[in-house]
Amino acid sequence: MKPQVAILVGRRGRGSNMEALVRAMQAGQVGAEPLRVISTSPDSPALARARDLGVEAIATDDLAGALEGADWLCLAGYLSLLPREVIDKLHGRILNIHPALLPKFGGKGMYGHRVHEAVIAAKEPESGCTVHWVTPVYDEGGIILQARCPVLPDDTHETLAARVLKLEHVAYPEALAKVIRDG
Numbered sequence: 001m002k003p004q005v006a007i008l009v010g011r012r013g014r015g016s017n018m019e020a021l022v023r024a025m026q027a028g029q030v031g032a033e034p035l036r037v038i039s040t041s042p043d044s045p046a047l048a049r050a051r052d053l054g055v056e057a058i059a060t061d062d063l064a065g066a067l068e069g070a071d072w073l074c075l076a077g078y079l080s081l082l083p084r085e086v087i088d089k090l091h092g093r094i095l096n097i098h099p100a101l102l103p104k105f106g107g108k109g110m111y112g113h114r115v116h117e118a119v120i121a122a123k124e125p126e127s128g129c130t131v132h133w134v135t136p137v138y139d140e141g142g143i144i145l146q147a148r149c150p151v152l153p154d155d156t157h158e159t160l161a162a163r164v165l166k167l168e169h170v171a172y173p174e175a176l177a178k179v180i181r182d183g
């Protein structure tokens with residue numbers, strides 16, 4: 001059986017990275033299968049999106065229980081710190097994606113439009129996304145893969161977010177395939 005991947009989305013997660021991961025797995029590009037999509041909120045739009053893709057989707061507060069059968073865990077828009085028991089259970093097999101080039105523009109409170117606003121305010125010539133390992137500290141796990149794009153002079157946080165999101169949808173499945181290949 002191929003390695004089983006669980007995806008944890010945010011409470012209000014749109015689920016576009018979840019969809020990119022599931023589609024890449026379904027297309028045989030990752031060497032793994034989507035096991036289930038999990039949210040702590042039944043209202044997360046990503047859950048319906050997962051069901052449309054033919055993947056089991058559940059809402060629960062029991063994250064450790066929901067990970068039964070999972071070999072890997074991808075966070076996709078999940079903003080809280082993971083419970084320690086989840087990190088212990090899948091240590092070294094939990095990935096996250098961040099919409100900037102870590103180690104800059106990461107850490108607590110750095111999510112959504114704030115990240116892109118901070119990048120623009122710092123007059124960075126480029127931004128991008130980072131797929132990294134999840135450890136008990138926000139955004140501090142080792143980097144698996146980064147993808148880069150320019151920051152344009154007339155960018156708003158919306159235009160920059162859209163450019164970065166396109167990169168995310170390619171980088172995340174690529175990073176997952178790489179770590180699964182490397183074992």
Ligand code: GRF
Nearest residue numbers: 014015016017077097098099
């Ligand atoms: C993405 O920008 C990702 O980098 C961040 O949360 C956002 C989730 O978007 N961690 P989506 O729900 O995958 O569309």
